[in-house]
Amino acid sequence: MERVLLKNIENPESADINEYKKAGGYKGLPKALGMQPREIIDEVKKAGLRGRGGAGFPVAMKWTFASADPKFPKYLLCNADEGEPGTFKDRPILEKNPHILIEGMAISGYALGAEYGYVYLRGEYPGAKDVLNRAIAQAYEQGFLGDNIGGKGVRFHLAVHQGAGAYICGEETALIESLEGDKGQPRIKPPFPVNVGVFSKPTVVNNVETLSNLPYLIEIGGEAYSKIGSPDCPGPKIYCVSGHVERPGVYELPMGTSLKDIIYDHCGGMKAGRKLKAVIPGGISTPVLPPDKIDCPMDFVNMPKHGSMLGSGAVIVMDESVCLVKVCFRALKFFEHESCGKCTPCREGTGWLRKILGRIEHGEGVDGDIELLLSVAGNILGKTFCPLGDGAASVVQNFIKHFRPEFEEHIRAGKCMVNG
Amino acid sequence: MFRETAIKEIEAIREQYPTARAALLPAIYVAQREFGWLSPEAYESVSSVLGVPRATVRGVATFYAMYKHRPMGRHLVQLCTNVSCMILGAEKLVDFLKNRYGLEAGGMSSDGRFSLVIMECIGACGTAPAMLVNNDFYENLTEKYIEEILEKYR
Ligand SMILES: Cc1cc2nc3c(=O)[nH]c(=O)nc-3n(C[C@H](O)[C@H](O)[C@H](O)COP(=O)(O)O)c2cc1C
Ligand code: SF4
Numbered sequence: 001m002e003r004v005l006l007k008n009i010e011n012p013e014s015a016d017i018n019e020y021k022k023a024g025g026y027k028g029l030p031k032a033l034g035m036q037p038r039e040i041i042d043e044v045k046k047a048g049l050r051g052r053g054g055a056g057f058p059v060a061m062k063w064t065f066a067s068a069d070p071k072f073p074k075y076l077l078c079n080a081d082e083g084e085p086g087t088f089k090d091r092p093i094l095e096k097n098p099h100i101l102i103e104g105m106a107i108s109g110y111a112l113g114a115e116y117g118y119v120y121l122r123g124e125y126p127g128a129k130d131v132l133n134r135a136i137a138q139a140y141e142q143g144f145l146g147d148n149i150g151g152k153g154v155r156f157h158l159a160v161h162q163g164a165g166a167y168i169c170g171e172e173t174a175l176i177e178s179l180e181g182d183k184g185q186p187r188i189k190p191p192f193p194v195n196v197g198v199f200s201k202p203t204v205v206n207n208v209e210t211l212s213n214l215p216y217l218i219e220i221g222g223e224a225y226s227k228i229g230s231p232d233c234p235g236p237k238i239y240c241v242s243g244h245v246e247r248p249g250v251y252e253l254p255m256g257t258s259l260k261d262i263i264y265d266h267c268g269g270m271k272a273g274r275k276l277k278a279v280i281p282g283g284i285s286t287p288v289l290p291p292d293k294i295d296c297p298m299d300f301v302n303m304p305k306h307g308s309m310l311g312s313g314a315v316i317v318m319d320e321s322v323c324l325v326k327v328c329f330r331a332l333k334f335f336e337h338e339s340c341g342k343c344t345p346c347r348e349g350t351g352w353l354r355k356i357l358g359r360i361e362h363g364e365g366v367d368g369d370i371e372l373l374l375s376v377a378g379n380i381l382g383k384t385f386c387p388l389g390d391g392a393a394s395v396v397q398n399f400i401k402h403f404r405p406e407f408e409e410h411i412r413a414g415k416c417m418v419n420g
Numbered sequence: 421m422f423r424e425t426a427i428k429e430i431e432a433i434r435e436q437y438p439t440a441r442a443a444l445l446p447a448i449y450v451a452q453r454e455f456g457w458l459s460p461e462a463y464e465s466v467s468s469v470l471g472v473p474r475a476t477v478r479g480v481a482t483f484y485a486m487y488k489h490r491p492m493g494r495h496l497v498q499l500c501t502n503v504s505c506m507i508l509g510a511e512k513l514v515d516f517l518k519n520r521y522g523l524e525a526g527g528m529s530s531d532g533r534f535s536l537v538i539m540e541c542i543g544a545c546g547t548a549p550a551m552l553v554n555n556d557f558y559e560n561l562t563e564k565y566i567e568e569i570l571e572k573y574r
Contacts, residue, residue: 124552130428199442
């Protein structure tokens, strides 16, 4: 498949507007401006586009809700917080292909009737901030942003808002709080952001990769787009692979490419021919899989049937040199650190899980610790304000489900089977 | 109080939002750059330029990991130790920074040259282990490579 989202990124000048145009860019926007907003949403629906931020929510549905709300102005927010550990798929778009995102946002803004957009960019990507700001200035100069886009009187203004190092701000309502100048703590839903979002106005939050699909989708039409990749969940998808493979990196492939093929074909297999031990397929919050369960299509519809989730498409591959108790412990350290503290099960529970895992990892586990972990996890799951808590609990459950003997051995022997 | 240029900068940022409050995060970044860290004077300055209470400025700032609440070294080393970096040896690099430069997590080297912050994921997992020094990414790190890199930062 020819690359769409990461097209032309080998060109060192790819972030420049003229290079983007030479590579075929800014074709979708003029076409979109010749359509009615409703028609654009219909194309997106026909395309079957799902959000790439982690949950796979149908884009057209979210847009329909927001555009039906009579309140103005409306806002379009691009989620460029990319904090899910293992994820580095939005970064190449932001740093090397910013105009595809800007064009996508201008199309979405027009479709939604949103006149203002912000890119909520994680603080850890200072380089991307400069690239984006330059690209936005170029887009204003050439009339792709501003008060009279394409000479059609369409308004869309765009600015970058830099986050400051808080994973929870990737959650859309926390992102909104943060954009408003507050601590990034999630809001209760309903009301949903599509009705009461940033500055109390109808707001659509979409991921970088999601919005970057729009120019191509509009250019070729929803029908043709829906033929790419998985029929249940079409389109191109950026998978980002890290860990013990020969060629880690970002791979733009048809949605639904099998996890096995990603690891063994595209990434050249296991590093130095070592043995696969475990894979986290969609970022650290998604359920870990053992080697015999990786023959599964990587999309939002099929991964749950195979015991995990597509999440952000961040594949972390681990060979036999890895102690999984240690990985699980490190993951929970992350969740404890990033818990926003708003609700008790998550704020207290992640700390408890981390402590118990820590004592097992350090050879001080006691009989009953595994049951205790499962009991604490069970008391978090489904009882928290936002999905961060659920993520933490399910990480623990799934590591134990697939790799229980390793935890038992740690407790029994008081040391690690892998690292001694 | 801020220099005139910083006030102008914050006022320009303010224009990008419908409320003054929304300019708070970017204004705190400006304060951090101007004062080197978020000193009481930095809070006071943000508070008076945006008209947001000092306690609010502080409350918001302390929520976020990238705001610094104590004086920092001249260069900020941000090393990732999350899973993708960890399984490729990031912990050894933490030890190396300690032994070679006297840098502890969250601390500063005694000559004031570096501060070290241990990061959650910085989005460089495919080229792990990785770190940021000030605004620059460095990837596929080894002890030797870290020595070479840090030579450049005096
Ligand atoms: C704890 C947490 C962290 C999240 N982090 C991100 C993120 O970094 N980037 C992102 O696009 N979505 C993230 N999401 C999902 C967003 O809440 C939201 O669903 C998404 O931005 C919607 O965009 P999409 O429909 O285009 O996927 C996160 C959700 C949760 C609960
Ligand atoms: S689940 Fe955790 S992160 Fe989410 S609101 Fe509750 S405390 Fe905050």
